[in-house]
Amino acid sequence: MEIQQLKRCPVGIQTFSEIIENNYVYVDKTEYVYRLTHSDAKYFFLSRPRRFGKSLLTSTLRCYFEGRRDLFKGLAIDRLETEWAESPVLHFDMSLAKHVDKDTLESMLGFQLSQYEKIYGKSDGANKLNDRLTSLIIRVNELTGLKVVVLIDEYDAPLLDVMHEERDLPVLRNVMRNFYSPLKACDPYLRFVFLTGITKFSQLSIFSELNNISNISMDDPYAAICGITEKEMLEHLDGYIERLAEKLGLPHDEAVRKLKERYDGYHFTWPSPDIYNPFSLLNAFSKNKIDNYWFGSGTPTYLIEMLRKYDVTPQEIGQRETLASAFDAPTERLLNITPLLYQSGYITIKDKDEETGLYILDIPNAEIRTGLMESLLPNYLASRTEQGMTLVAKMYRAILRNNIDNALTLMQQFLLTVPYCDNTDYEGHYQQLFYVIFTLFGMYVDVEVRTPRGRVDIVMRAGGKLYVIEMKLNRSAADAISQIDLKDYPSRFALCGLPIAKVGINFDSGKRTITDWKIEQC
Template structure:
């Protein structure tokens, strides 16, 4: 497939204001049909989505809709759907972009927002830091002045709570402040037209919205699964010229570029019957730059997530292939969770891969998340210094690409023997995890890495430009390299690769590598390489 050259879209990189996007003629994925459906369905809503997924843009679009800015919706679905275009007083509270590491930091932010509303309405602050009373006075004053029900939009409501995750005492204090702020929303329900709150995580309703028991959670609602992000259908029907440009720049076919974008940025599902959703931040950056980089992870991985993984000693291996889960296992309130799975899911590191009518399958959504998250885990399982880890990976994969297996295995032996020994790192599972991370982090440097074959499950498979290497590790002190090689043969791990071809059309060389683990030295012991 080839797309005729035409002007490429001007993507709104870093722009979250709907008016700016429309007035500057930047590209906007039309979600206004879903927004229309939302605002007509009910009055109180909560939606959670991962960071950089368009939540702020959604809130901004709602703001301009309720302000009656019909001019901004020309050419969009909303233009024909809405016939009244009534103007409402809109109060948007945004907690995005701030750092809430003290009570004072939250109080200053709330005070600034309330003061701006009070100045706009010409009323005085008579309640000081009593946020509920103060916000209630603002909403009542707006209603009295306009005889029109106000609209309340809250962006990133949970930012103060996430910032204080590692300080439970501070988090409780900030939670109480936020509870005060939201308290009038139930009492003033009779005069409010619409209330919409969004954030990354799901804190229990009792902890922060104690009185707001009429809040409708649409996070996992099929009808609104695509309200944030960009669906695969939208990508393939609306971004063909940009995909072709990416393909041309990287020496790929159009179909190859589609597959690469899907593998790198697609894979999110937010409900039982959700369409495929791309990470919008990564996708538009990729198409704008013409690169397949890890954009989402360049903005930072929350340290709390990798620390939780270590604290609960969670094995990341199942995340790669997917694991079965009930709804309560991942769609649970953050502060009551007994493991990091709910936060990993709500933050976008895990997503729904399948629902069979009874159980969900949860796993990494795509390659960008897989590699970024596993790389972030590496310092907690191996070397504290990221540079040391990266240098090892470069040396190890360079040896593999050159077919120098003995050099590659020596690099692993030296690397693992240098991992600091302590009580947390003395069990067999720890070293299994290190080996898992090493081979999964090979992917950017080789053709591919994988574990599963039709005939069984090898410990690791690495495919380079001209060879395929199947590894079997034996951590049992009584096992030998010959035991490992025999398992490769008995299970037929090499069979799926017997017809794998190099670029020149010749068959790729096949190798099986049996490896033992020296428990006393806590590193690779012996290995044996046999060409298949």
């Protein structure tokens, strides 16, 4: 079919005025802007993962408060707002201050202040950052006769990459605390304060002093304030789906299913509409190709460091149950990695048990699952990642062709590429490695699966088959098969509707690879 002429997708464009003025496609979020700016509170905080639309939302708020009504013509807020009262806006973008030391951070904050001081002037006695911000807010109010709007985007960006460091975190945190401290004292001069970020640093003055700040991150009315819901995708972006479906040679509904599987699945409260990752979705439409765009844009180093710090194995990242107070905890008081995984977008809310108040958290979608495993694989391969990834791809091909024997031969070669490391003389090390590799394939993989008579080491679904895998260390594949038979593991999966294969694998801790394996069809 003939595809209609489509607007350009605003990939990487975070400025609302640029999107509207240059006729990029825009998913209308202005009803949320109206709701936010007409609520009872004055101070707001919103946490969302990186590249999830926080900066665009902040830019939209700026245009709204500057009274640029022409930009909002035809959007939801155009029929809701009647006053369009202008306010002076101080907009600070902290994403510019990543990977910096104390002096550079102070210099960058000073530079952002100086841009407004050129417009409104600077008090002679204000030299420190907090004094300059206090003076600036008061001066703007006096010169304009209007209360001031303060927008701070990515407030925590300078701290994210040092959150695992005991030396640098307190130093940079003190700089940021001093910078933000005037917001409470300047309350009489402020109309609206909005901050975005990924994590919550409770020891910053924002959360320790602004006790009246409204954290809307998990509020039902703002569940879809960032990201793209399926309804919005079908309403605003259906032409792109048609174009992608034609490129892939798929029916429309099948293209939607593939997009949903790869990019959907986020929930920031419960119940909540399904929310797609906007960065990945728009990239997929722009490039007319489904790929791992969000993960490809960079995995934060702090995530890998924190996984090591909390000794989290790959299979432990998802499938978590916790109370809201636990997974939304401040960064400095983390007892486990759940809050960081949630706030960063690597796990999300999947359900809630109303009886206990427990939230069920898991990895959102296929992009995050495969991206995580790809990021973790170098921990096992060190400098040989490229060679290892090639073997992983060949294993995938073999399994898709139902040649598990060839796949295990490749696995044997793969393990020989893994450099020597400590703690490889236990079965769990190889179980973790199997989980990472098989998850990279995008296949269903689960570990320690309960049955009436015990736990199966690994269950994998691939190539139209279900594999029940038992692993042994320094024993034999025959012993592994015997345990499968003794415990009658396959009966647990008899109703799955797939052919079942039993796989027994033995690892040799001295050789650090598979020494033998046995495959039997049920």
